[in-house]
Amino acid sequence: MRQIAIYGKGGIGKSTIASNLSAALHAMGHTVMQVGCDPKRDSTRILAEGKFIPAVLEEHRKQLRLGKDEYAINLDNVVFRSPSGIYLVEAGGPEPGIGCAGRGVLTALQILKDLKAFSTYNINVAIYDVLGDVVCGGFSMPIREGFAEEIYLICSGGFTSIYAANNIARAVQRLAKRGDTGLAGIICNSNANETVEHAVIPDFAKKLGTPFVQFVPQSPVIQACELEGRPVVWSTPPIHWKRKYFGTLQKR
Numbered sequence: 001m002r003q004i005a006i007y008g009k010g011g012i013g014k015s016t017i018a019s020n021l022s023a024a025l026h027a028m029g030h031t032v033m034q035v036g037c038d039p040k041r042d043s044t045r046i047l048a049e050g051k052f053i054p055a056v057l058e059e060h061r062k063q064l065r066l067g068k069d070e071y072a073i074n075l076d077n078v079v080f081r082s083p084s085g086i087y088l089v090e091a092g093g094p095e096p097g098i099g100c101a102g103r104g105v106l107t108a109l110q111i112l113k114d115l116k117a118f119s120t121y122n123i124n125v126a127i128y129d130v131l132g133d134v135v136c137g138g139f140s141m142p143i144r145e146g147f148a149e150e151i152y153l154i155c156s157g158g159f160t161s162i163y164a165a166n167n168i169a170r171a172v173q174r175l176a177k178r179g180d181t182g183l184a185g186i187i188c189n190s191n192a193n194e195t196v197e198h199a200v201i202p203d204f205a206k207k208l209g210t211p212f213v214q215f216v217p218q219s220p221v222i223q224a225c226e227l228e229g230r231p232v233v234w235s236t237p238p239i240h241w242k243r244k245y246f247g248t249l250q251k252r
Contacts, residue, residue: 005148039093050229055092157197
């Protein structure tokens, strides 16, 4: 199974990128599961027609209140299938003010692994949409525990975006020494001056020693699709956007 993690500064558009990649890979014939690793549980919203699905940690707490453990969780209560056929999961988070959100994400991922969710649904591509401006101890867990083998950084030409991406890249490179995980490339999700971004981001990727993968321009079509609760690769006419995403994560 191919395991892909999407990291980047909060608000940079990770969920939009992840959802469109999931939709594109599914259209190519892959069996895809997108796992939202954010307590807001909004990663999969545009794949679920604008709806919020229940989270793994919510079901986990429910089982604990009933005196049971996570193995009593029914996969059908935490893994949902979008109308198009993409499998959706939201990790969720701890109760407000209690516990570590990053540790909660690891708990949710471990539950999916223990319940054999990936083999049960014959998943061949898993995409993890991970919260975090920096890879703290908790949010580095998808990397540390082997859930993510390819890490893509999302950034724009803004200073804080590049700063966050650089911090994440440093953490990934440190963790990569311990296993097969590595930084696979940079995706630019434009929200600044596109002329500057075309000059700066490829150079930034070169300095990190990683490929510059794709440039996703600003577009009112993307915003309209998000409001309608659907990926832009399903828009009409679809060819331009499908090309953007179909080629992004092709195996190199």
